[in-house]
Amino acid sequence: MKFLGIDFGWMSGASGLCCLKWQDGALQLLDLTRYSTIEDILAWVDVWAPAPAPAMIAVDAPTLIPNATGMRLPDKLTHKYFGRYHAGCYPANLGSRFAQRTTELGLSLEARGFIHAPIIENQRSERYQIEVFPHPAIVNLFNLERILKYKKGRLSERRLELAKLQQYILNGLPALEPKLDKLSLQNIKNHQDSDIFCDLNTLAGSHLKAVEDRLDALICAYVGAHWWYWGLERNLVLGDHATGYIVIPLRSDNYL
Template sequence: MKFLGVDLGWQSQPSGLCCLIWQQGKLQLLHLTRLATIPDVLAYIDAWVSPEDPAMVAVDAPTLIANLTGMRLADRLAHRYFGRYHAGCYPANLGRPFAQRTIEFGLSLAARGFVHAPAITPQQLGRYQIEVFPHPAIVHLFGLSQILKYKKGRVVERRAELTRYRDYILTVLPQLEPPLLLTDAASNSLLPQVPERGPALKALEDQLDSLICAYVAAHWWYWGSERNWVLGAETPEACCVEGYIVVPVGVKPN
């Protein structure tokens, strides 16, 4: 089973991409990159997952939007539960400039056989897609009192927060269930080093976010509702129309 994380560029930005594989009772990082266009992203998915392969694609973007204005229920719930950690999400509605792009991306995944999975039988092979959001995920997975603020601020501040982010990934995710292996046979880290300059920091940010997306997909597949929340409507059928966000429970926040 493979797990692909897509930190989707909502408008015209590049997207971070990650591929993990579950084998011999552990997750292994296969690939981490950043690509410029939606066709590039879809080609990446096609290259790593053949039409017959079981896989889950976790997307950091609202691929299901039914409301003309305002906020989806999933977005309101993200604010309710994670606002105090500074992890509320952007409101999504059909009037936003990104809506067509993100919805069409979800439809492109559906055309490849990836069905929405707001409910799942744990560890059942299949082809699924889900919406995820890295900020609440890392709050829970790493037991944080607030988000890591690597997206805004001076370069030195962003670099420090990205260094913390990378360190948490390397030290915490291998200890969770399912464990994620992030070193090679010589115990060298498989993650890129934190760069010095601003544009390169953004590229690493997108890649690390995509890794978290992929890990949340694996966590959802492995545990289902036992150790994950689904923010959205009460029924899977309604979630598949109105949208939903999967959040791992992980470690309780401080």
């Protein structure tokens, strides 16, 4: 079973992409990259999850938007449950500038057999897609008191927060269940084109954003694996297929 994470560029620009594989009782990191167009993203999906192979695709973007105006139910619920962590999500409706692009991605994945999975049978291997949101996922996976603020702010502060995420991924995900194989992380670390553990103090602008996109994509892929592995036992689903939905790992002090 493979788990593909897509940190989607809602408006334009590059999207971070990650592929994990469940093998020998652990998740192996197979690929980290970035592409800009939906066509290139789908071509990447076809390489790593060709039909009819089972796979879970976890997308950080509103791929289901039923409401013409206002906020979707899952958007409202992120503010209700995660607002205190500063993890409420951006509202989506059909009038949003990004709506056509994000829903097009979801429909293109459906055409490839990836059905929406706000309900799932644990560890059943099919072709699924879900919507995820890295900020509350990171808060819950690593038992944080607030989000890591690497998206906005002064460059020095963004670097510091992104460096924290590097360490949580490198040291935290291998300690969770399902665990991410640390050796596969080290292999990626030594691969220059996909080095998400590089020294951030030398990076700015698009170079820092490239690392951020890949880290977010890895979190997306891991959340997809966590949903497949545990289902509702250790995950929260905000919304449903009719309203749009977001899958978020539950918080547990037993994880780390």
